[in-house]
Amino acid sequence: MKKIVSLVVIIMMISCKSKAVLAESIATNIIESDKIIQSHYNNKFEFSTLYIKANAKYEDENNSQNVTAEIKIKKDEKILVSIRFLGITMAKALITPTKVQYYEKLGGKYFEGDYASLSQWLGTDLDFNKVQNLLIGQALDNLNDSKYSATIIDKLYKLDDIKDSSTKKSYFFEAENFLLKKQEFNQPTQDRKLQISYPEYQKLSDKIVPLNFSIEAQQKKGKTNIDIDYKNITFNEEFSFPYSVPDGYERIYIN
Secondary structure, three states: OHHHHHHHHHHOOOOOOOOOOOOOOOOOOOOOHHHHHHHHHOOOOOOOEEEEEEEEEEEEOOOEEEEEEEEEEEOOOEEEEEEEEOOEEEEEEEEOOOOEEEEEOOOOEEEEEOHHHHHHHHOOOOOHHHHHHHHOOOOOOOHHHOOEEEEEEOOEEEEEEOOOOOOEEEEEEOOOOOOEEEEEEEEHHHOEEEEEEOOOEEEEOOEEEEOEEEEEEEEOOEEEEEEEEEEEEEEOOOOOOOOOOOOOOEEEOOO
């Protein structure tokens, strides 16, 4: 359950009630990377809070599990996730810009630490903004902070980060609304690869949100797959963020 909590909390996406898929277009003509980035960010929507329900399937070499999640987001401040199995709350996590906290009932353990330790364990760099961006269907990194080469691959616009870095980053967009279809992060020297795919989107009021999502993470220790199906989302409602570790739980540390 510990792996399920840690991974599903980080990558759970926003959701919608209906399943009307937004139309997309194929890329045919090369355009400048700056225009792709600007067009992608034109879809960014404003909100104060999000309330989300979603289903998730987690699978690795040793385990397969279906869970549901209730996700509460207060923009730029905190994210609260409750993970349930057969209707019973099995784990809860609170994520803020400075801290990651979670506890799990199975085993009676809890974690409290910064993003550095959790990033090392999961095999990809994380911070609060990246988690929040992923939850609302945006590129993990701020695309305006680097330079990219633009090509067309498999009828999608592809941006490759040309900065000399140990992590190779690529982003893929469709051509109608420049929605993010896939993002890849490759660390060859550490034998790590992360691919996040967004098969479908929906327009909800004036906001475009993903309908489903999948992640494939490869490391030396093995391969992990997570599939997410977004069921419901509500914008700009007032709600609380209750989180407290039950008495008697044992603190764990990620080395």
